[in-house]
Amino acid sequence: FFLFELGMLTRSLTRLGRPGIISKSATNQIFGPGLITQKRHLFHPQKNRFSSESLDCLYPFMSEKSFEKHFHQVYLEGFKKLNSLVQDTIYLDHDQLHKVVAMSSGHLGDIEIFNAAAHLRNHQIFFDTLTPWDYSNADEALSRNTRKEFYTQFGGLEGMKDQFVQKAKNFKGSGWLWLINRDSHLEIMETYNNATPEVLDERIIPIFNLDLWEHSYVDDYGNDVEAYVDAFWHVLNWEKVEERCVFAR
Secondary structure, three states, rough: HHHHHHHHHHHHHHOOOOOOOOOOOHHHHOOOOOOOOOOOOOOOOOOOOOOOOOOOOOOOOOOOHHHHHHHHHHHHHHHHHHHHHHHOOOHHOOOOHHHHHHHHOOHHHHHHEEEEEEHHEEEEEEEEOOOOOOOOOOHHHHHHHHHHHHHHHHHHHHHHHHHHHHHHOOOOOOOOEEEEEEOOOEEEEEEEEOOOHHHOOOEEEEEEEEEOHHHHOOHOOOOOOHHHHHHHHHEEEEEHHHHHHHHHH
């Protein structure tokens, strides 16, 4: 059927005095984008609370140079890699990153797909929890129940921040620092390289994370990880934190 329709299109264009190669726009209008190559692009970045077209959207947490490198070159380019890797695989049947991460983590032959998907999933959670500087306020966003959770586990919100910055300062290597909910208890967790807590324990629900790969902070903060974490609190979307804490309860 496809070849028949393609032949009919070719003959129609020839009769119109336009013989030769069929343009991509013409085939897309008739068959839909991508049908000729049969290549599917399933994964794409979610909408964020900042305008990624403005390179200063997270300043001063990230400089324009750092944002372009981290968001556009590291994060967005990762979608191209994953979409290329999953062509003609079982992962085409899934359109959610965390499902691809979970499935590929159990197949040694799919380590490249796992690394690509987990890399994106970690960044997806990271950028999904960021807002412009001081846009979100913890005092207004966090409910009494959520504050009670922070008090129970850390002695309060400031106690959580203190523990978080200490773990970040002591972190060695490349990876991520997380606030997670496991069995209705908040805890701070470290993962290395592209590891993501969602595949380590199905009871884990991520609340937020901080990128501790060198590319995320070295241009703006050098080795001053404490300053990096202090700035992070100013761009953390506390409404999103509240939303995830409620979901995890």
